Amino acid sequence: MSIRELLPSGVRFSGPLIVSVLAVATVTVFISEDLWLMSRGLLTSTATESRSGFNDALLKHDELAETSGKRFTGRSVFTIPPAPIRAAPPAAVVTRNSEPPTPPPPPPIPAEYSGPLPTGFFGNKVIFATGGTIAVSQASGGVRVIGIEPPYSVRLGFGGGEYSVAIWTKTDLAKLAETSLKNSVDGIKAVLNPQANGDPTTGRAATGAPVVPPSPQVSQPAGSSGSGTAPVLTHEQINGMSRRDAQMALAAVIRAQKAPEIDDATKTRLSQEFDWLVERVRNAS
Numbered sequence: 001m002s003i004r005e006l007l008p009s010g011v012r013f014s015g016p017l018i019v020s021v022l023a024v025a026t027v028t029v030f031i032s033e034d035l036w037l038m039s040r041g042l043l044t045s046t047a048t049e050s051r052s053g054f055n056d057a058l059l060k061h062d063e064l065a066e067t068s069g070k071r072f073t074g075r076s077v078f079t080i081p082p083a084p085i086r087a088a089p090p091a092a093v094v095t096r097n098s099e100p101p102t103p104p105p106p107p108p109i110p111a112e113y114s115g116p117l118p119t120g121f122f123g124n125k126v127i128f129a130t131g132g133t134i135a136v137s138q139a140s141g142g143v144r145v146i147g148i149e150p151p152y153s154v155r156l157g158f159g160g161g162e163y164s165v166a167i168w169t170k171t172d173l174a175k176l177a178e179t180s181l182k183n184s185v186d187g188i189k190a191v192l193n194p195q196a197n198g199d200p201t202t203g204r205a206a207t208g209a210p211v212v213p214p215s216p217q218v219s220q221p222a223g224s225s226g227s228g229t230a231p232v233l234t235h236e237q238i239n240g241m242s243r244r245d246a247q248m249a250l251a252a253v254i255r256a257q258k259a260p261e262i263d264d265a266t267k268t269r270l271s272q273e274f275d276w277l278v279e280r281v282r283n284a285s
Contacts, residue, residue, distance in 0.1 A: 113163035115143045118154055120167055126154050238276045243284035250277040
């Protein structure tokens with residue numbers, strides 16, 4: 001079978017047509033090859049490998065530059081090299097006792113109360129000399145009121161201790177009344193008129209004992225008859241009296257104050273002596 005029979009019928013093949021077909025086929029082969037090369041370059045990692053090699057070169061360059069700079073600095077006369085690294089000394093061994101240290105003993109508790117002075121109480125509150133009040137079971141300024149022990153004392157806590165603090169001094173009223181009632185009359189007579197029970201001319205008592213004359217500092221006020229009038233007493237005399245003498249003199253002053261015939265000056269004097277005698281009775285042993 002010839003080639004002409006294989007060709008389509010009705011087509012006339014001439015020389016120029018055959019040359020054109022061959023030229024087109026050649027160009028198509030070259031274009032296909034170029035497209036294949038281009039697609040292969042895009043699909044492969046040639047560019048990535050080239051970039052990675054460039055980065056490695058940069059890193060190596062930086063390392064060599066740093067090493068060269070250190071070598072130059074170490075040899076330079078204008079730069080002090082850093083101090084050599086020395087090994088750290090071993091840590092000190094701390095020895096700890098197995099038992100904790102004994103705490104210091106607490107301060108001793110005072111034997112006597114030394115806090116603010118209580119002056120009285122009302123209800124469940126205690127009044128202090130500082131002007132404040134503290135109720136029972138409460139504390140202020142280091143003082144705790146534990147309780148009230150009427151009528152003379154209160155129970156206070158201070159400085160770690162508990163104390164019964166007296167507000168008023170206990171007075172034996174029975175003994176005071178007995179002594180005052182028993183000796184007031186005789187004492188007043190002995191002070192005002194020492195010769196009442198003796199012979200006024202001899203100065204001796206009925207028993208024969210000499211009568212002690214009154215002190216020269218104790219005198220009757222001018223114009224007084226001596227009946228119902230107390231002698232003039234100075235502050236020094238009152239301070240030198242015993243408790244019993246002060247009580248007798250106080251009874252005399254009280255009787256003199258009740259006398260209707262005394263003047264204003266005598267009233268003032270008796271009021272002053274009354275205050276002095278009351279203070280002496282309280283403080284005398």
